[in-house]
Amino acid sequence: MVKIKLDHCVIHVSNWERSNAFYRDVMGAELVEIGAGWSYRFGDTQLNCHGPNVDGKPVAKLPVMPGGSDLCFVWPGPIRTALAHLEEHGVQVEVGPVPRFGSRGRGTSVYFRDPDGSLMEFISYASNGERI
Numbered sequence: 001m002v003k004i005k006l007d008h009c010v011i012h013v014s015n016w017e018r019s020n021a022f023y024r025d026v027m028g029a030e031l032v033e034i035g036a037g038w039s040y041r042f043g044d045t046q047l048n049c050h051g052p053n054v055d056g057k058p059v060a061k062l063p064v065m066p067g068g069s070d071l072c073f074v075w076p077g078p079i080r081t082a083l084a085h086l087e088e089h090g091v092q093v094e095v096g097p098v099p100r101f102g103s104r105g106r107g108t109s110v111y112f113r114d115p116d117g118s119l120m121e122f123i124s125y126a127s128n129g130e131r132i
Contacts, residue, residue, distance in 0.1 A: 008039070008046035011118060014066040016051055018115045023047070026089045027073065027120070042073070067117030072102065072109070075122040079108040082122040086112055 013019035020038055023029040029040035029047070037054035040047040050056050050063070075082040079097045086093055096110035100123055107123040114120055 006045060008048050009071075010048045010050060010056065010064070011069045011071070012064050012066045012116075013049050013051040013114075014116050019049070019051070022115050026086070026091055047071075067114075069118040070121075071118065072121040072123055074102075074104075075124040076126075077124065078126045079110060079122070079124040082110055082124060086110070086122075 016038060020031055023040040024031055027040070027042070029042055032039040032041050032046070034048075035054065037051055038049055040049070048056070050059075051066075083093065083097070091112050094111045094113065097108045098110075100107050100109040100121075102109075102123045102125070104125045107125045109121050109123040112120050112122075
């Protein structure tokens with residue numbers, strides 16, 4: 001069996017300044033300038049972006065529009081610290097904390113939106129308040 005790992009995926013944003021601030025400050029991304037646009041790097045995983053003046057080729061049969069993505073990120077500690085982080089940045093939680101099942105098994109998640117309306121999820125696999 002071939003073992004593969006996700007390298008990057010693509011989202012579409014409508015405003016570079018607003019999205020860059022959100023993905024840098026709230027999501028913890030490293031901003032990588034690529035030509036006229038940006039990518040958001042999280043360790044060895046990356047979100048490439050289509051946006052103003054950037055239209056990648058090739059694209060999906062039905063390309064995602066701004067606000068059309070659902071993305072889940074692993075939060076590195078207890079979910080209560082994710083809630084505090086979101087509150088600190090003025091980000092409204094839409095759902096959660098709720099139990100979920102992710103790539104590492106059972107976890108606890110909170111859901112919120114990026115500036116374009118894409119659904120973001122922080123999932124924590126931490127138990128008993130321990131960092132993972």
